[in-house]
Amino acid sequence: MFVYVALFTSLIFPHWDKDWGWHYRYGEYLLTHGEFLIRDIYSWTMSGYAWINHSWGFDPIVYFLTNTFGFMGLSLVNAGIVFLSFYFLTKSFKLGPVQLSILAFFFYQITETGVFEGLRSQSLALLPLSLIMYLLIKGKENTKYLKFLPLVLFVFANLHGSFVLGAAITAVFLGIYFFQYPDRRWKLVLIGAASVLITLINPFTYHSYLEVFRHTGNPYLQNVTEWRPPSLSCSDCHVPTFAAYIVLLVLAFFALDKRFGLPFAIVAIPLIWESVTARRYLPLFGVATLPLFAEFLSVKGNKILDIERFKIVPFALAFVLFIVLEYNLFIRLPAANFYKYNEYDYCNYSSKCSPDLVKYLMNNPPAGYGLNFYDWGGYFIYKQVPFKLFVDGRMHLWRGKGYGAFADYIEVYYHKDEAKFKEYDFDWVIAYPDAPVVQMIKESKGLGSWRIQYQDQYSVYFVRER
Amino acid sequence: MKKQTIIAIIFSAFVILAVNSPLIYFYLFPKNGMEFLGRGHINSQDVYTYVSFIEQAKRGAAVFQNLYTTEPQKPSLIRPSYFIIGQAAKITGVSSIAAYHVARIILSIIFCFALYRFLKHFFDKENELTTTFAMVLTASGLGFAVANFLPDSIDLWIPEAVTFLSLFEAPHFILSQILLLSGYIFFLEYLKNKSAQDLILLGLMFFALSFEHPFNLVTVVPTLSLTYFFSRKKLDPALLLAGVAAIGLVIQVILTITNPTLLSWQAQNNLPPPAPSAFLIGYGLITLLALVGIEEKMREGLYPQIKLLLTWIAVTFVLVFSPINFSRRLLEGVHVPIAILASIGLSATLIKFGKDSRKAVAFIIICVLSLSSVYAIFKNFEVINQDVKDNYYYHITKEEAKAIEWLGENSAPNDIILSTRFFGNLIPGIAARKVFAGHLIQTTNFHGKINEINSFVQSTDKNSAQIFLAKNKINYLFFGINDQMLQGNFDPKSLAFLSLVYDRDGVQIFKVK
Numbered sequence: 001m002f003v004y005v006a007l008f009t010s011l012i013f014p015h016w017d018k019d020w021g022w023h024y025r026y027g028e029y030l031l032t033h034g035e036f037l038i039r040d041i042y043s044w045t046m047s048g049y050a051w052i053n054h055s056w057g058f059d060p061i062v063y064f065l066t067n068t069f070g071f072m073g074l075s076l077v078n079a080g081i082v083f084l085s086f087y088f089l090t091k092s093f094k095l096g097p098v099q100l101s102i103l104a105f106f107f108y109q110i111t112e113t114g115v116f117e118g119l120r121s122q123s124l125a126l127l128p129l130s131l132i133m134y135l136l137i138k139g140k141e142n143t144k145y146l147k148f149l150p151l152v153l154f155v156f157a158n159l160h161g162s163f164v165l166g167a168a169i170t171a172v173f174l175g176i177y178f179f180q181y182p183d184r185r186w187k188l189v190l191i192g193a194a195s196v197l198i199t200l201i202n203p204f205t206y207h208s209y210l211e212v213f214r215h216t217g218n219p220y221l222q223n224v225t226e227w228r229p230p231s232l233s234c235s236d237c238h239v240p241t242f243a244a245y246i247v248l249l250v251l252a253f254f255a256l257d258k259r260f261g262l263p264f265a266i267v268a269i270p271l272i273w274e275s276v277t278a279r280r281y282l283p284l285f286g287v288a289t290l291p292l293f294a295e296f297l298s299v300k301g302n303k304i305l306d307i308e309r310f311k312i313v314p315f316a317l318a319f320v321l322f323i324v325l326e327y328n329l330f331i332r333l334p335a336a337n338f339y340k341y342n343e344y345d346y347c348n349y350s351s352k353c354s355p356d357l358v359k360y361l362m363n364n365p366p367a368g369y370g371l372n373f374y375d376w377g378g379y380f381i382y383k384q385v386p387f388k389l390f391v392d393g394r395m396h397l398w399r400g401k402g403y404g405a406f407a408d409y410i411e412v413y414y415h416k417d418e419a420k421f422k423e424y425d426f427d428w429v430i431a432y433p434d435a436p437v438v439q440m441i442k443e444s445k446g447l448g449s450w451r452i453q454y455q456d457q458y459s460v461y462f463v464r465e466r
Numbered sequence: 467m468k469k470q471t472i473i474a475i476i477f478s479a480f481v482i483l484a485v486n487s488p489l490i491y492f493y494l495f496p497k498n499g500m501e502f503l504g505r506g507h508i509n510s511q512d513v514y515t516y517v518s519f520i521e522q523a524k525r526g527a528a529v530f531q532n533l534y535t536t537e538p539q540k541p542s543l544i545r546p547s548y549f550i551i552g553q554a555a556k557i558t559g560v561s562s563i564a565a566y567h568v569a570r571i572i573l574s575i576i577f578c579f580a581l582y583r584f585l586k587h588f589f590d591k592e593n594e595l596t597t598t599f600a601m602v603l604t605a606s607g608l609g610f611a612v613a614n615f616l617p618d619s620i621d622l623w624i625p626e627a628v629t630f631l632s633l634f635e636a637p638h639f640i641l642s643q644i645l646l647l648s649g650y651i652f653f654l655e656y657l658k659n660k661s662a663q664d665l666i667l668l669g670l671m672f673f674a675l676s677f678e679h680p681f682n683l684v685t686v687v688p689t690l691s692l693t694y695f696f697s698r699k700k701l702d703p704a705l706l707l708a709g710v711a712a713i714g715l716v717i718q719v720i721l722t723i724t725n726p727t728l729l730s731w732q733a734q735n736n737l738p739p740p741a742p743s744a745f746l747i748g749y750g751l752i753t754l755l756a757l758v759g760i761e762e763k764m765r766e767g768l769y770p771q772i773k774l775l776l777t778w779i780a781v782t783f784v785l786v787f788s789p790i791n792f793s794r795r796l797l798e799g800v801h802v803p804i805a806i807l808a809s810i811g812l813s814a815t816l817i818k819f820g821k822d823s824r825k826a827v828a829f830i831i832i833c834v835l836s837l838s839s840v841y842a843i844f845k846n847f848e849v850i851n852q853d854v855k856d857n858y859y860y861h862i863t864k865e866e867a868k869a870i871e872w873l874g875e876n877s878a879p880n881d882i883i884l885s886t887r888f889f890g891n892l893i894p895g896i897a898a899r900k901v902f903a904g905h906l907i908q909t910t911n912f913h914g915k916i917n918e919i920n921s922f923v924q925s926t927d928k929n930s931a932q933i934f935l936a937k938n939k940i941n942y943l944f945f946g947i948n949d950q951m952l953q954g955n956f957d958p959k960s961l962a963f964l965s966l967v968y969d970r971d972g973v974q975i976f977k978v979k
Contacts, residue, residue, distance in 0.1 A: 240615075311764045312757055319780065323742055326787035331738050334789070 003097055006321040007086060007104040009328035011079040014336040015071045015118030016349035018375050019393040020062065021382025023121070026053065027063030036203055042381050044369050044388035045405035046398050052204045052211035053394075055121035057158035062119065071118075071341045078119035082111060085130035089290045092137045098308055098317060099297040106248075107290055109241040114226075114283030116236055117350075122226075122280065125160035128152050129287050132166050136173040136263075137291055143187055146174075150194040157199035161212040165284055169267050170195045176263045214397055221278075223410050224396055230279040237279050246272060249289055252296035264292040347458070351375035352432060354459040358383045364453075366463070368427025373435065374409060376459075416440040421447060428453075429462040438462075470592035471582075474599050478578035481603045482571060485633045488846035489567060492860070497853045500861035503892070504563045506634055507849040508625050508842075510860070513566070514895030515908055516636045519545050520562040521898040523552020525879075532727050533894035534901060534908035536882050536938060539727040546677050547638045562895060569637040577633070577640050578603070580647045581802070587654045588771050588806055598809035600832055602629050605805050607750035610841035618740040620748030621838045626798040627748065629805070630839040634846075639798070642679040645671050646686070646799045650774065653690055653707070657697060657770050669710040676714025681795045683715035685782050693777045697770040730910045737794040739786050749801075751835055752808040759811030775803035808835075856948060862892065865971035866946045870896045872968055873975060877942060884935070885944035886951055887916065893944065902940060923956040932963050935978050947972040 017023075022042070029037040036056060040049040053059075065073050086107050090100065115123040131152050139146035149170055156163040174192040178185055202208050221227035230237030249268060253261040268289050274281040307313055337345045347353040353376045365386035372380065377392020391409045398404055411417040412424070416436050431438050433455065441450050441462055454461040483490075489504060496502040505513040518533050530543040547569075555565035582599055589595040606628050609619035617623075625631035625639070632639050649671035656664035675682055691708035695701060722728045739745075746753060763772045782800040786793050812831060816824045850860040866889070873883065874897030882900045883893050890904030903915040922934050934940075943964065945952055958964050958976050968975035 310761050312761045316757060316760075319783075320742070323783055323787055326784070327739075327742055330789040331787055331793075332741070335738060 002318065002321045002325075003100045003104055004083070004087075006324045006328075007108060008079055008083045009325055010108055011082045011115065012075055012328065012333060012338070013078065013116045013118055014333075014338050014341055014345065014349055015074040015078070016346060017117045017120045017378075018351050019120070019378045020066075020074075020118075020346075020350075021378035021380070022392060022394055023055075023059045023062040023378075024066055025381050025384075026056070027059035027061070030056070031060050031063060040394075042377075042389055042392065043395065043405065045390050045408075046395065046400060046403075047388065049398055049400055051394065051398065052207050054161040054202075054204065054208045054211050055159060056203060057155075058121040058124055058160065061124070065119065071346060072338070074119040075338070075341075078115060078123050081119070081124055081127050082115045085126040085287060086290075088127075088130040088134040089287060090294050091134060092291065093294040093298040095294065095298050096308060098313060099294075101317060101321070102297060103290065103294055106241065106245050106293065107286055109238040110245060110286035111283035112238065113230065113234060113236040113279050121160040122162070122283070125156070125162045126283055126287050128156035128159065129162065129166050129169075129284065132156075132170060133287065133291055136170065140177065143184055143191075146187070146191045149191055150198045153195045154198045154201060157208065158202050161208065161215075162284060163199055164209060164212045165271075165288070167196050167199055169288060172266050173263045176259075176266075180259060211397075218397060220396060220404075220407055220410060223406075223414070226280040227278045229277055230275065230282060234279055237282060242275070242282065245286075245289075245293070248296070249292060252292050256292070256295055256299070260295060261292060264289055268292075347379065351379070352458040353379045354456055356456050357430070357454060357459040357461060358385060360454045361385055361387070361461070366428040366430075366461075369424070370426050370428035370430065371409070371412060371424070371437065372430045373413070373432060374406070376430070413437045418444055418446065427464050431460055431462075432458060433460045468592060470596045474578075474582055474596050477596075477600055477603070478575065481630070482574045482578075482633065484843060485574070485630065486567075486571065487843060488850060491847070492850050497851070497858070497861050498855045500853070500855075500858060500863050501867050502850075503860055503862055504567060505860060506846045508623055508631065509635065511891055511905060512636065513563075514892050515905055516548060516638070517562045517566050517895035518898060519543070519548035520552040520555055520565055521895060523549045524556045524562060525898050527552075531900075532731060532908050533899065534890075534903075534905040535727070535730075535910045536900055536902055536940075537727070537730070537910055542721075542725050542727065544677055544721075545638070546674070547641050551637060566637060570633075570635075570640060573637050573640040573644065574633050577644050577647075580644045580651070581629075584647045584651050584802070585806065587651065594809070594813060597812070597828060597832070598806055601752075601809045601812070601835065602802055602805040603633075604630055604832065604836035604839050605752050605808065606630060606836060606838035606842075607748040607752070608838065609748055609750075610838045612747055613841075616744065616747055618744040620740065620744050620797075621750075621842075622748070624748070624794065624797060626795065627801060628839070629801045630836075631842055632798070632801075634842075638678045642675055642682060643799050643802075645675040645678065646682055647802070649675065649686065649711070650778075653693075654771060654774065656707075657694065665707075665710060668707075669713065672711045673714040676718050679795070679798060680715055680718035681792055682798055683711060683718075684790070685778070685785055685796050685800075687712045687715065688785075689774070689778045689781045692781065693770065693774045696773050696777065731908055732792075734907045734910070734912075735792050737792045739794045739797075742787075745783075749804060750838070751831075752804055755808035755811035755815070756804050757811065758814055759807035759809070762810055762814040763807075772807075775806055778803045779807075859888070863947055865973050867896070869944070869946075869968055869970065869973040869975060873897045873899060873942065873944065876967075881941040882939055883942045883944055884919070884922075884938075884940045886919075886946070886949060888950075889944055889946055902938060919951070923951050923954060926955075928961060931961065935963070941978055942967075943976040943978070945974045945976075 026037055038050050040046055040051060065077055086104065090103055095103070111126070132149065135145045135148055135152065153163060153166055153170065156166050171192060174188045178188050200206055204211070215221065230239055230242065253265055268285070271281060271285040271288055275285045333339065336349065343355050347355055358380070362385065370387070371390045374391050374393070377389050380389060381392060391405050396406045398406065408420055412421050413431070414436050416439070418440065421440070429437060429441060438460055441447060449465040450462045451465055452460060453463040488506060492502040493504070515534060519530050522530050527541060528549060529541040530545055530548070531539055531541045532543065551565050551569045555562055560568070581602060585595050585598050589598060607619060607621035609621040612619060613622060620627045621631070625635045632643060649668050652664045652668035652671060655661065656668060672683060672686055687708045690711050691704040694707050695704040722732055760776065779800060782796055785796050812828065816828055819827050853859060853861045870889070870893055873893065877899055880900070882902060884902045885893065887903060890901040893899055893901050894904065903909045903912060903919060906912050909915060918934065922931055925931055943958060945958070959966065963979050964976040965979055966974060967977045
């Protein structure tokens, strides 16, 4: 029990998802209008663009939780979801407190980078994925568990694009079972087919698959933090732990019955590659492989791991867990102002957005068309600022008729492309004070006359003098 | 004298020399003809706050002021150690910073004696005693290996958490550890003999400790009472011990809450601990060896000395992660019980090796355990050596030092000096004068005051500049060579309400008319 409490408190993070604002407004639109917001209404660059919002089911949840429980509620629900994922992943195995603690440690370290922004569709996706793992493991002994797979995948396909991974894992496991259990083949084929086909029941049908595959190989994704490799300045990716975990998985694979380990190996190999190239896959990799490690730890007579024979172990474990609990409740969370978390804290932790700037903009709406910092788009949408955006967190993959606002944004905002800047003929620019585009406006003579209309510690708002 | 004792003395001398080698080197060979300020890279901004107490004592004060803030205050800080050091400096005529370092070295020697005496309660065999002595003085964590990935590792930046690093700290840090160990020595004697004399001496040690590091008593009081209770199963004497040890703490709490300066200082003294992982790395292999040591003792049966060590560690860490704003400070001394248990663990591990190879293995392990301590020395050399003629922090030019001394001789004791943060940190220590801003914690509303200084030098409105100086009762403005305050458009000569009173070799001092 104490292991669970320590893990749960470790999984509480202040809510700072940069995309929270547009998720909230999409959820609001769905619940108040009774229809999906398919075409874009928030940007001026790609207004009317028809977008495959594969996490549409997540949006009304965010809307409800924000209105009912606020930021703290979003954080606690996120912790609860990730904690439940761990529970389902380990539920099938006979584990003592020491083994459970070891698993909790690796689970926490591997998943942290995907769940530490508070409730996001990515972290919510861990729950159906862990349920799939649970059902597949239990279903090996008893096929009645497998019958629930289509239901879980149906829900999953309407919550987040990583359902494709869930469907792939299901296919791999059922495929292996197909050869291992000849007497169950018809059942396995039926369940497998139903599980895959049911994922097409979503507002975008097969387009959801296409949207997920569009992420592969997009060069501009490297400009989005979560798509960068974990080895690049990521203190929450815990690369040494990730490496150690892979070694332990290899050990587990060779130590255990190959019939148990084979589907995990097939799933793990491509996921390791994906995780090495994009940190966003780390939590998915953790969830998909933890049962293999759990099985390894639960095998009796394993002398290397039989540390419970030492008298000190229960005391040391209880002490460490108590310290972790204290650290979370009294040091880490208060340091993030968690117990009194407000919009200023949200801005401070998420993208250094400025509530004061927004107040100013609400009272003094910008005229014409302008450029805004990508990371603040979600917050602006939440605040219903009285102007249309250049770009926001939804738009990194949007392309229509050869045009993509995000690509131009990168060129103008970060690469100081003066020609492109002039082409847009901006009326205003909103950026953080030391952004490359700010430097360009200040230093370049050929961009027209600009004045700083508003500035604070985190933001600067330029208006063009015509 | 026994051979092992002689080895311990030689080893102590070696460690003290090693700890102080960066200081000795840069005092002998300062950079670019400048004057070395005598501070290292850890807690560097604190050195001159303590030197300011010595300087005040030299100038006749018995009770001190916080010279780093300008709010009205009466002298009310009682620091016996700095009073004595100040008096010694006055008699011998040495500078306050020199007295500070001489006191550190003398107290380091006394600490080694106290440690040796403390360890005698745990080991009968002389070689085990000497090995443990060496481990406590030098063993550290793995911070040196992971400095780039985990800069939070405690052996890199929390000197009170590692004995070796604490020997480079201020005199009262070392004195606190002496008093802490002495108090525990009398406690162990009291446990054995139930002698009232030991109880009184124990009380005196912790009472004295309350004037140096009162927060240490926050861990001492529960450690004493719980150890006694776990050892003798009697509640009343345990509570008596807690009461005796807590006297000084109670007095300090009353002094703090009734003194606005101390209260403000304390409120800004936010020192939370880093994440538990920083401790695991920071104590590294000694944690593992300590676990082996505890296992060994648990199998043998725990006796009171070991119960003291375990309670000390447990109480410290439970309190370090509790909601106390200065909780990081509670780590002071906890390295000692961890290293003792690690040494016991090392002995238990060595049994698995052949008799002939044990000494060699022990030597290698102790060397490996001390790598982070060696790294700390190297780091001091590295950062101090980075000072150059136009960009320095650990040195000061001779001209600037002379000018600060001039200020000390030609200004009144209650005058307030405005300068950059760098000089603001040094002036109280060298000249015993108050500064507008000079220390992150001791200057009340430090960041607000720095912003005010920035506004003052950036402002083109002469009237508001005069109002700022008058409002804060600032008497002098100090500008060093290439002073940051003069990098912009600020020109003090153009201000009619300032008169140039010192102008030598690029250093200027203005008096507010």
